[in-house]
Amino acid sequence: MLADPVDIARALGLPPGAEPAREALGDAPGAPERWSGGGRAVIVRRPLGAEAAQNHAAVFEALANAGFPHVPRLLGFSGLATIEEEVPGLTALQVEPPPGAAAAAIAALAAWHALPLREGLGWERSPDELLPECPPPLYRLGFAAPEREAAAPGFAAAREALLATPFGFAHRAATAASVLLAPGRAWLVHFAAAGFGPQLFDVAAFLLTSGLDAPARRVLAMEYARLRGLDPAATADLVDLAGIVWxxxxxLWLPRRQVEALGDDAALAALHLAALRVERGMREPAGDSPAAGAIRRALWG
Structure with missing residues (x-):
């Protein structure tokens, strides 16, 4: 149980002594919970680990105080657990994105990245420290030495290019699992990792894990650029490049996440689906970055 039933009853507006019903939304430790009563329902989240839970709560409160419209309404806290309104959305790991939902998600990310907030993790670190290791340990993904050596210059060029992209307030885990979708609408959730980071990684993470094909990803990346006042074609190339690096x-982190999700078949299936989409999407060009082309030729021919 992530929250005190008394706090949940208060958030639901139930009379004293009323007991809300609890439903775990997964079998892994720390899975969100749905509590209901009096014809209403709320979602409770408390990520595993004190730092993650504190960061999720602090970022959620900062977003609520800023009036950010692309998250569920924060109704209160129970310890470090957040109590949020239930919204009528599902993730792209559960359903095909409904009409207008993917564009709404891109608009939500663009609005998030424009927020003048300095909240969350990583603000003491430099952009260079926040980008993944270069070259990455590709042997752990089964690539042979000649492939790794051929890809190394491309990853070095990618690092230089991505260091010049926007860094700032970022979600830092904006996969399809963290974006609830409905026709023409989207809500961002799960803020345990939010803070300072490379903002194009958020865009790439959502586009790759949502199962969109390369042309659709490019269109949405260009729309993100227009919303942010950036060059559309150049930004789409950089989002494609960021998708490979991210x-x-x-x-590389997938095995650890699979271990953390052991016992939760639905969570494991979602991780597997997202990984398949990421691998497929990295192979399919959605841009014309020379560094991305060099990496693709070296690793996938």
Whole structure:
């Protein structure tokens, strides 16, 4: 149980002594919970680990205080657990994105990145420290020495290019699992990792894990650029490049996430689906970056 039932009853507006019903939304430790009563329902989240839970709560409160419209309404706290309104959205790991939902998610990320907030993790670190290791340990993904050596210059060029992209307030885990979608609408959730980071990684993470094909990813990356006042074509190339760098790092962390999700079949299936989409998306060009082309030729021919 992530929260005190008394706090939940208060958030639901139940009379004293009323007991809300609890439903775990997963079998892994720390999975969100749905509490209901009086014809209403709320979602409770408390990530595992004190730092993650504190960061999630602090970022959520900062977003609420800023009036950010692209998250569920924060109704209160129970210890470090957040109590949020239930919204009528599902992730792209559960359903095909409904009409207008992917564009709404991109608009939500663009609005997040424009927030003048200095909250969350990583603000003491430099952009160079926040980018993944270069070259990445590709041997852990099964690439042979000649492939790794051929890809190394491309990853070095990618690092230089990405260091010049926007860094600032970022979600830092904006995969499809963290974006709830409905027709023409999107809500960002899960703020345990939020803070200072490379903002194009958020865009790449959502686009790759949502199962969109390369042309659709490019269109949405260009829309993000327009919303941020950036060059559309150049930004789409950089989002494609960021997708390779982020995607490799995401696949390197996959075994740990699978261990953390043991016992939760739905969570494991979602991780597997996201990983398949990431691997497929990294192979399919959605831009014309020379560094991305060099990496693709070296690793996938």
């Amino acid at each position: 995607g490799v790092d995401e696949l």
